[in-house]
Amino acid sequence: MxxxxxxxxxxxxxxxxxxxxxxxxxxxxxxxxxxxxxxxxxxxxxxxxxxxxxxxxxxxxxxxxxxxxxxxxxxxxxxxxxxxxxxxxxxxxxxxxxxxxxxxxxxxxxxxxxxxxxxxxxxxxxxxxxxxxxxxxxxxxxxxxxxxxxxxxxxxxxxxxxxxxxxGYFARGKRQEKFLEFKRENTAAYRGVQMLIRKMNKQPYQTELVIPAKELVPIAPAIKDLSKAVVALVTTGGIVPVDNPDRIQSASATRWGRYDMTGMDRLESGVFKTIHAGFDPAAANADPNVIVPLDAMRAYEKEGKIGRLHNYFYSTVGTGTTEAEAKRMANEMIPYLRDDGVTAIIMGST
Amino acid sequence: MVKEFEKAGFTIVHMCNLVPVSLTVGANRIVPTISIPYPLGDPNTSKEEQWKLRYHRVGVALDALTTDVTEQTVFKVRI
Missing domain, CATH: 3.40.50 (Rossmann fold)
Incomplete structure (x- = not known):
């Protein structure tokens, strides 16, 4: 056995x-x-x-x-x-x-x-x-x-x-040998030319060797003078005001919120909490700054290392959330960031 | 989300614990955090130690925003 x-x-x-x-x-x-x-x-x-x-x-x-x-x-x-x-x-x-x-x-x-x-x-x-x-x-x-x-x-x-x-498993990008009957239509040359003819005639064709592409985005240039920049905080750690006003889901989120930090030096426990269902919330509920580091950002703002902190942080939940939803939510946040002249973002994930 | 922001022209740094996931998804500037439930402050350490760690790592993230990179880069943290 x-x-x-x-x-x-x-x-x-x-x-x-x-x-x-x-x-x-x-x-x-x-x-x-x-x-x-x-x-x-x-x-x-x-x-x-x-x-x-x-x-x-x-x-x-x-x-x-x-x-x-x-x-x-x-x-x-x-x-x-x-x-x-x-x-x-x-x-x-x-x-x-x-x-x-x-x-x-x-x-x-x-x-x-x-x-x-x-x-x-x-x-x-x-x-x-x-x-x-x-x-x-x-x-x-x-x-x-x-x-x-x-x-x-x-x-x-x-x-x-x-x-x-x-x-029924995900393609591994590995080629396996397979023996075909010995005839002209099975030769690589014949198959390749047939594919080319279909392609030239704008007919559908299937490559025999799919090369999976990793989608990278062009790297954004460095911020020249951070002491003049407006920096924003975004999190997928589910930090929200304790009553979760936007009713963001604890998993597979489709909603997000932006929350005002004007006049705050840190995120207080009891005022903010996490609704993320993908980890033990005890530490973040006791001190939400471990996920949205407002206190550290205020310190750097006072020192003049950054121009200023954008007054809202943006939050959703990143467990079970599909890439399509994440993409949409980010794009919905962008106009608000642009409006306030934000050029740099710290994105925190849990 | 990181990629969407970067595509839109924002300079962005990803602070996360699972760095290999971030690399696979395609973040370009990455600063590691210490865990999933408490990325920037271990509750088993003193408030002062937590603050030091958070202040340091957020500082590394801010420096990452001012650093030109030519490929996906994981920035080094000291604490």
Whole structure:
């Protein structure tokens, strides 16, 4: 019987929610949470161990987390590694990608995970790891586990991938050899010329080698004289007045707000708080300046390092928020910033 | 959001904990913060230490805004 090792975060590992996200990694032999479903779906294979680690511990102490987990796995036999599914949970997705890559690189064991297309872990790790196209939340657990375990069963039985689209994982940008029947229409020259003819005739054609492009924006020039510049603060950390007047959602936000800081030297606890559902809010509620650093900005304003601080800060919630919504919200903020002559922005993310 | 602001011509610095995510998404000026729930001040340290760290890292971010870069750059912090 083949052996599989799984990886879960603190939530799916049954430790707890955001207040437990600093959980240090540990290893168990019990089948917990989604591992029960994974184990049940495996043929001629068993999940022998599961690693559990808090998302914040993995995110903030990555090297330490990897080294401890590698230590736990050094005497564990395994044929395959499965992490997640991570759905649209950003830190969990990045953690799954990180540990899958480490297991492959350091232990030479193939790793499989699953995430939603909006998960930042997809773009970071799709070239390195089999990442199955997952749902946006745990209601899709059944489908996402099935996609991973179907493929796991195939690999464990000695089968080969039929390619990203056929299997349902994100394209890794890797080419695989495929033998075609020996005839003229199958030669690369013939296929290439056919493609060129279609292109010249403005007909649709599909390249055989898609090169994924990372979209970078031109770098904005440095501010020449910061002591004359108007600087603005923007956050995705969900800091709002305590009554959340714009009713910004705690996750998957589509709304944002701008809040007046005129005459304030710092953001007071009890006046402002965070409504972000993606982390433990205790520290930010006790001192909102840890996310929107008004106190430090006022100090630099007094010193004359900056011309002045734009009197409003802009806030939304950056967990589960789609790129399209983020793009729209930024563009909605821009006219307000321009109106006040803002040229520089400090954008804080949590 | 960082990219939209930069595209519109604002000089912008991204302060975040998950620097690899910021690099993947495409921020050009990046200053690391210390954690996700408390980016600029660890509540397990004294108020004074938190202030020092916050003042320092915001200062690095402001200096980043005045620094010309030719590629994605993660600025170094001392505390």
């Amino acid at each position: 083949k052996k599989v090792v799984c990886y879960l975060n603190q939530f799916f590992g049954g430790v707890g929610g955001e207040d437990k996200a600093d959980q240090e990694p540990f290893i168990v032999t019990e089948k917990i949470g989604p591992v029960m479903a994974i184990n049940a779906a495996l043929k001629d294979a068993e999940v022998t161990h599961t690693i559990v680690c808090g998302d914040n511990f993995m995110g903030s102490n990555t090297d330490e987390a990897i080294s401890r987990i590698m230590d736990m796995l050094k005497d564990v036999e395994m044929d395959l590694f499965i992490a997640g599914p991570a759905f649209q949970a950003g830190r969990y997705g990045v953690a799954c990608g990180t540990i899958c890559k480490a297991v492959q690189d350091k232990l030479g064991v193939t790793a499989i995970t699953s995430m939603n297309v909006e998960n930042p872990g997809v773009d970071m790790f799709k070239r390195d790891v089999y990442i199955f196209k997952g749902g946006n939340g745990a209601v899709k657990m059944r489908q996402d586990v099935k996609a991973m375990t179907d493929f796991a069963n195939k690999l464990l039985a000695g089968g080969k991938s039929e390619g990203a689209d056929a299997e």
